[in-house]
Amino acid sequence: MPDTPRIEFRNVTKRFANHRQGGHVVAVEGVSLSIADGEIVSLIGPSGCGKSTLLNMGSGLDPVSSGEVHVDGELVTKPNRHVAFMLQKDLLLPWRTIIENVEFGQEIQGLSRRERRQRALDLLGKCHLTDFIDHYPHQLSGGMRQRAALARTLAVDPTVLLMDEPFSALDAQTKMVLQQDLGRTLAETGKTALFITHDLVEAIALSDRILVMSQRPGRIIEEIEVDIEDRDNPMKRRQHPKVATYVVRLMQLLQIEQAAA
Secondary structure, eight states: OOSSEEEEEEEEEEEEOOOOTTSEEEEEEEEEEEOTTOOOOEEESSSSHHHHHHHHHHSSOEEEEEEEETTTTOOOOOOTTEEEEEOOSOOTTTTTTTTHHHHHHHHHHHHHHHHHHHHHHHHHHHOOOGTTTTTGGGGGGGGHHHHHHHHHHTTOOOOOOEESTTTTSSSSSHHHHHHHHHHHHHHHHHHHEEEEOOHHHHHHHSSSSSEEOSSBBBOOOEEOOOOOOOOEEEEEEESSTTHHHHHHHHHHHHHHHHHOO
């Protein structure tokens, strides 16, 4: 792995103005973390602890109050093409077909029609959507729409994927299928990802490391390395005997934070 992290937060703090009571609310305070090339890191913590705020700052959508964020060694001051964001909602454009949605970011980048069409076809094939490329979003199930959103995210060839609970709205069975697709795809492409989830088993199944955050103001209180093989096969990972041990430890940390609230 290269010495320069793919994404790095250096003593980052974020404050928001409190318009009702005056002053500021500190959402995130003094967070430092780095993610190496090809690594998948999950971020868990109590609701409102600043997980999404960290992703917004990492993407350049929200400026830091203090500290710095770097992607590939470059200071993040605005949105940039190195980073792609995948959210809970697929946000597919309803007036475009699935393949046109996947091509959309490439159009903005200025890729030729032939190049973006071929890349979109390849990714939709990997996401098991080849037979649905000319369908519109309303004609697809929620799981299929999230597959299309993943293909669209990967189509712009980002260095870093920021993923904010992308499977939280899906049923348990569909979620496990998409976790499997994501694990395999990230392994094949070698992408780096920072993944927010409230599903502890999901975090274990997908990640190299799990970072646990405190109550607001959010800080990193523990880092857990997931010492289970087959990261490219989340379904197999779920069945490993160590999963229960990791879940117990994560629950203990979250319960401690809940009690401190």
